[in-house]
Amino acid sequence: xxxxxxxxxxxxxxxxxxxxxxxxxxxxxxxxxxxxxxxxxxxxxxxxxxxxxxxxxxxxxxxxxxxxxxxxxxxxxxxxxxxxxxxxxxxxxxxxxxxxxxxxxxxxxxxxxxxxxxxxxxxxxxxxxxxxxxxxxxxxxxxxxxxxxxxxxxxxxxxxxxxxxxxxxxxxxxxxxxxxxxxxxxxxxxxxxxxxxxxxxxxxxxxxxxxxxxxxxxxxxxxxxxxxxxxxxxxxxxxxxxxxxxxxxxxxxxxxxxxxxxxxxxxxxxxxxxxxxxxxxxxxxxxxxxxxxxxxxxxxxxxxxxxxxxxxxxxxxxxxxxxxxxxxxxxxxxxx
Amino acid sequence: xxxxxxxxxxxxxxxxxxxxxxxxxxxxxxxxxxxxxxxxxxxxxxxxxxxxxxxxxxxxxxxxxxxxxxxxxxxxxxxxxxxxxxxxxxxxxxxxxxxxxxxxxxxxxxxxxxxxxxxxxxxxxxxxxxxxxxxxxxxxxxxxxxxxxxxxxxxxxxxxxxxxxxxxxxxxxxxxxxxxxxxxxxxxxxxxxxxxxxxxxxxxxxxxxxxxxxxxxxxxxxxxxxxxxxxxxxxxxxxxxxxxxxxxxxxxxxxxxxxxxxxxxxxxxxxxxxxxxxxxxxxxxxxxxxxxxxxxxxxxxxxxxxxxxxxxxxxxxxxxxxxxxxxxxxxxxxxx
DNA sequence: ATGAAAGCGCTAACAC
DNA sequence: GTGTTAGCGCTTTCAT
Numbered sequence: 292x293x294x295x296x297x298x299x300x301x302x303x304x305x306x307x308x309x310x311x312x313x314x315x316x317x318x319x320x321x322x323x324x325x326x327x328x329x330x331x332x333x334x335x336x337x338x339x340x341x342x343x344x345x346x347x348x349x350x351x352x353x354x355x356x357x358x359x360x361x362x363x364x365x366x367x368x369x370x371x372x373x374x375x376x377x378x379x380x381x382x383x384x385x386x387x388x389x390x391x392x393x394x395x396x397x398x399x400x401x402x403x404x405x406x407x408x409x410x411x412x413x414x415x416x417x418x419x420x421x422x423x424x425x426x427x428x429x430x431x432x433x434x435x436x437x438x439x440x441x442x443x444x445x446x447x448x449x450x451x452x453x454x455x456x457x458x459x460x461x462x463x464x465x466x467x468x469x470x471x472x473x474x475x476x477x478x479x480x481x482x483x484x485x486x487x488x489x490x491x492x493x494x495x496x497x498x499x500x501x502x503x504x505x506x507x508x509x510x511x512x513x514x515x516x517x518x519x520x521x522x523x524x525x526x527x528x529x530x531x532x533x534x535x536x537x538x539x540x541x542x543x544x545x546x547x548x549x550x551x552x553x554x555x556x557x558x559x560x561x562x563x564x565x566x567x568x569x570x571x572x573x574x575x576x577x578x579x580x581x582x583x584x585x586x587x588x589x590x591x592x593x594x595x596x597x598x599x600x601x602x603x604x605x606x607x608x609x610x611x612x613x614x615x616x617x618x619x620x621x622x623x624x625x626x627x
Numbered sequence: 628x629x630x631x632x633x634x635x636x637x638x639x640x641x642x643x644x645x646x647x648x649x650x651x652x653x654x655x656x657x658x659x660x661x662x663x664x665x666x667x668x669x670x671x672x673x674x675x676x677x678x679x680x681x682x683x684x685x686x687x688x689x690x691x692x693x694x695x696x697x698x699x700x701x702x703x704x705x706x707x708x709x710x711x712x713x714x715x716x717x718x719x720x721x722x723x724x725x726x727x728x729x730x731x732x733x734x735x736x737x738x739x740x741x742x743x744x745x746x747x748x749x750x751x752x753x754x755x756x757x758x759x760x761x762x763x764x765x766x767x768x769x770x771x772x773x774x775x776x777x778x779x780x781x782x783x784x785x786x787x788x789x790x791x792x793x794x795x796x797x798x799x800x801x802x803x804x805x806x807x808x809x810x811x812x813x814x815x816x817x818x819x820x821x822x823x824x825x826x827x828x829x830x831x832x833x834x835x836x837x838x839x840x841x842x843x844x845x846x847x848x849x850x851x852x853x854x855x856x857x858x859x860x861x862x863x864x865x866x867x868x869x870x871x872x873x874x875x876x877x878x879x880x881x882x883x884x885x886x887x888x889x890x891x892x893x894x895x896x897x898x899x900x901x902x903x904x905x906x907x908x909x910x911x912x913x914x915x916x917x918x919x920x921x922x923x924x925x926x927x928x929x930x931x932x933x934x935x936x937x938x939x940x941x942x943x944x945x946x947x948x949x950x951x952x953x954x955x956x957x958x959x960x961x962x963x
Numbered sequence: 964a965t966g967a968a969a970g971c972g973c974t975a976a977c978a979c
Numbered sequence: 980g981t982g983t984t985a986g987c988g989c990t991t992t993c994a995t
Binding site: 292335337338339340341342343344345350352355359365366368369372373376377380385386387388389390392393400401403404405406513514515543573575 | 671673674675676677678679680681686688691695701702704705708709712713716721722723724725726728729736737739740741742849850851879883909911
């Protein structure tokens with residue numbers, strides 16, 4: 292293994308100079324830096340991660356806690372994970388994967404052993420039991436999602452409440468008077484998963500303010516459940532003409548189910564969704580949707596963490612404004 | 628931060644005794660071990676990961692390279708990842724997440740910096756460019772999947788060829804004479820992804836041996852593509868009565884498409900799949916399937932790695948035999 | 964602008 | 980069965 296002293300010898304400088312030349316933590320003459328860098332290249336030097344962590348008290352590793360619980364859409368989780376890894380690499384950090392099952396003990400372990408410098412959490416619940424731990428961990432963290440009370444912590448996410456509102460307002464603007472929200476699986480609400488709750492709040496609030504009749508239906512992530520919800524919707528709200536879908540897994544089956552029930556989209560029914568753009572675009576009838584900007588959220592979560600690691604103050608809350616893209620699935624309410 | 632010397636002082640022993648008491652790398656009297664463990668608990672001691680890696684030349688971290696390429700089913704990838712993380716934790720290891728995009732440079736980096744002790748690779752291709760690198764990396768690795776030539780390396784996977792064969796034999800045993808394979812998306816074959824190719828080989832070989840007429844159809848991972856394939860199948864093989872599906876994403880849409888084309892399952896058409904049991908069970912018509920044992924593969928991959936880290940010899944190839952579960956989707960061929 | 968040297972916290976070889 | 984001690988390879992004062 293080639294070590295810093297090898298590089299130093301080759302470049303004709305001291306080890307500390309090599310260290311500083313690479314970290315740029317103190318001025319090094321252009322000429323020596325060139326020599327050091329040449330030596331690094333020639334020898335294929337790679338600093339030993341453990342030694343670096345021990346000497347410098349920075350491991351350059353982030354922990355990412357991913358949810359794997361019922362009702363969470365796996366492809367969406369993966370999109371976040373990939374964007375976090377990619378962004379982290381852009382800041383010379385690697386990502387350690389933790390599963391939610393490891394729980395608080397897992398967080399404590401990787402923090403206390405200095406395996407990681409900082410943590411990113413997904414699938415935050417409104418009253419998340421991990422919050423006190425995060426506050427006392429002594430390492431920066433960022434949550435993707437908003438608990439109800441997050442003083443002293445850092446959160447980032449799409450503004451799901453505004454997203455729910457925007458969907459309703461879009462439908463209201465098209466003249467629709469009776470709307471429904473097809474939401475996440477019931478267990479997601481039971482657990483108090485933050486983003487799902489906020490969509491409901493936004494949806495209901497906006498509907499009330501606009502004087503629309505509205506209803507909310509949780510929905511399992513199966514096509515069969517989608518069909519049942521479609522039938523129930525028409526039975527319970529015969530005048531329904533606008534639907535908001537916040538459930539990636541059932542968007543397509545739901546659209547199919549409506550079609551099979553003889554409803555034209557957008558002729559009889561306008562549909563909007565909150566989901567990744569790729570999903571909304573790819574359907575037979577492209578769906579008007581609010582993008583779920585996983586890549587942006589992941590990248591900005593990492594950036595926030597980097598700034599915290601650098602000792603900067605960062606805002607406690609970062610809410611990304613919803614961006615609605617009109618597609619073929621929404622249109623003006625048909626005259627009766 | 629509480630360190631090993633703190634524990635030593637508290638327990639009234641030397642630091643090395645603490646180290647040995649915890650690692651059990653040399654005999655320690657029952658009594659002192661008790662004292663040490665008590666001290667550890669009282670002080671909440673956690674060994675510093677970096678120091679451990681530096682002193683012991685073991686980081687207790689594994690690298691997992693996950694594929695994120697077109698045509699790969701994300702939920703399946705996630706199942707593997709989770710099983711690897713879980714198994715690794717069972718051996719006191721953590722998992723560093725690498726994306727395929729990082730490529731060979733990423734592998735070299737985490738190995739050379741001693742960030743990880745060993746590596747697990749998914750999505751292996753028949754002629755995988757990473758093989759020479761793996762051989763020269765100086766760290767143990769395990770591939771989930773089989774390249775065509777893997778001398779000196781370690782591979783594990785479901786025996787996909789046998790899986791393809793077993794599906795055909797099951798159908799042949801039920802009297803079917805004309806069969807088709809609906810496979811992975813075309814790009815998967817173009818890349819030479821090992822497991823997909825092997826299914827084709829097994830399928831075709833078994834069909835030939837049994838004297839069945841057979842055809843293979845790659846299929847994009849979209850419901851629309853599934854519908855097109857269904858139609859094409861009936862057009863090109865009018866006598867078709869047996870279908871093997873090796874494509875998680877289209878299994879359900881395909882079954883639906885056949886239904887909409889007026890075909891009864893299993894009355895007119897028998898269907899078998901190679902996919903996770905949960906998927907096959909959950910459909911409206913539960914599908915006879917060969918399980919994709921992600922949890923077992925992940926766990927055994929980790930075990931192989933642990934044994935290699937311990938200096939043991941392990942078999943180069945571990946092929947898990949396919950396990951076929953009969954469900955409602957297959958039955959005897961109807962008499963014409 | 965550079966160098967010398969003292970740690971960082973742990974493991975393991977070497978005593979006893 | 981336990982203690983002493985010399986590293987592991989890097990970062991970072993403290994000198995110059």
